[in-house]
Amino acid sequence: MAAVTIERIEAIPLRIPFDHWAPPPLYAGRPRTTLDTLLVRVTTNRGLIGWGEAFGGTWPATVAALDTWVTPLVLGQDATDPRIAARLERTLHNLGRSGPVMHAISGLDIALWDLRGKMEGVPVHALLGGKRRNQVPAYASLLQYYNDLGLIRTNVARALDRGYRQIKLHERTPEAVAATREVTGPGIPIMVDTNCAWTPDTVTEAVLSMAPSKPLWVEEPIWPPEDFASLAVLRQATGIPMAIGENATGTLDFEKMIAAKAVDYVQPSATKIGGLTPLWQIATHAEAHGVTCVPHAAYFGPGYLATLHALAAKPKESAIERFFCDLGLMPYAATVPVINGWVQVPDGPGLGAEPELELLERFRA
Numbered sequence: 001m002a003a004v005t006i007e008r009i010e011a012i013p014l015r016i017p018f019d020h021w022a023p024p025p026l027y028a029g030r031p032r033t034t035l036d037t038l039l040v041r042v043t044t045n046r047g048l049i050g051w052g053e054a055f056g057g058t059w060p061a062t063v064a065a066l067d068t069w070v071t072p073l074v075l076g077q078d079a080t081d082p083r084i085a086a087r088l089e090r091t092l093h094n095l096g097r098s099g100p101v102m103h104a105i106s107g108l109d110i111a112l113w114d115l116r117g118k119m120e121g122v123p124v125h126a127l128l129g130g131k132r133r134n135q136v137p138a139y140a141s142l143l144q145y146y147n148d149l150g151l152i153r154t155n156v157a158r159a160l161d162r163g164y165r166q167i168k169l170h171e172r173t174p175e176a177v178a179a180t181r182e183v184t185g186p187g188i189p190i191m192v193d194t195n196c197a198w199t200p201d202t203v204t205e206a207v208l209s210m211a212p213s214k215p216l217w218v219e220e221p222i223w224p225p226e227d228f229a230s231l232a233v234l235r236q237a238t239g240i241p242m243a244i245g246e247n248a249t250g251t252l253d254f255e256k257m258i259a260a261k262a263v264d265y266v267q268p269s270a271t272k273i274g275g276l277t278p279l280w281q282i283a284t285h286a287e288a289h290g291v292t293c294v295p296h297a298a299y300f301g302p303g304y305l306a307t308l309h310a311l312a313a314k315p316k317e318s319a320i321e322r323f324f325c326d327l328g329l330m331p332y333a334a335t336v337p338v339i340n341g342w343v344q345v346p347d348g349p350g351l352g353a354e355p356e357l358e359l360l361e362r363f364r365a
């Protein structure tokens with residue numbers, strides 16, 4: 001049979017308005033009024049389409065990286081070759097080991113997993129060795145409310161109302177975590193994402209002050225995030241579990257943070273780290289070393305679905321991240337819904353769901 005080759009790669013940026021029941025939060029130094037993402041559509045010479053997703057925060061630069069560097073190298077290649085993304089990473093390494101080029105490769109890698117599943121007629125989780133569970137819990141990842149305890153209480157209650165049984169905050173104070181604990185009661189895991197809030201000299205006191213509220217983990221407490229030695233000291237000093245990884249570079253960073261005893265939960269991001277291929281390698285390595293993989297998934301497209309398949313197939317059950325907001329149109333609301341805080345694992349070929357035409361038409365940037 002003649003080879004199935006990559007014939008076309010298109011970048012489709014989406015800017016989706018969202019409501020998190022508060023004024024716009026800041027993102028990269030500006031008020032954020034839309035959740036942006038970059039879909040990557042790969043078409044084969046047989047007309048089959050695979051969908052990927054690249055990290056949305058960098059999308060204008062990522063479109064340029066895809067069109068200028070990535071696409072010319074892969075047109076005409078065998079679409080079933082699982083080594084394409086790894087080869088690209090090596091060929092393009094001097095253009096940046098993380099950032100837009102890696103985000104573009106991530107989107108392509110995810111689309112190729114979708115294509116491989118569709119060509120074999122199996123779900124992506126089957127390509128990962130098979131699902132170990134039919135549904136995955138989701139956690140409500142609240143956006144930042146800047147220590148407004150009223151907004152925090154209201155939105156924690158809203159998340160519980162909608163069925164979520166795990167809550168993550170993007171806050172930095174003991175009062176914010178305590179207010180959340182008051183609303184949830186003792187049985188609900190609370191995670192605290194601080195987005196690199198402190199330097200090593202001030203971090204211990206800040207993190208210890210949250211201990212009475214019993215966070216399941218504290219996420220990215222230290223700037224810069226690659227300071228694994230200081231994170232290991234903090235983890236030892238506080239006894240509080242640590243999570244990190246959405247800003248890591250490559251699989252080796254994860255091996256280093258685990259070897260440094262800096263981390264309890266690793267958080268590779270499928271749309272940033274190079275796609276599902278490295279995410280799966282990181283999850284496998286971490287869980288063989290007693291560390292749980294709870295991927296970063298602050299997006300709703302094919303990257304989210306790829307993460308869901310990995311969470312279905314990996315040894316340990318862990319929750320998938322859901323940004324807690326209402327979108328102008330929620331992708332996969334009908335095909336892969338979140339029901340009472342649980343996501344059913346799709347069993348259709350490839351990623352198991354297609355982006356809605358209405359989504360592409362209404363929110364294309």
Ligand SMILES: [Mg+2]
Nearest residue numbers: 193219220246
């Ligand atoms: Mg985070």
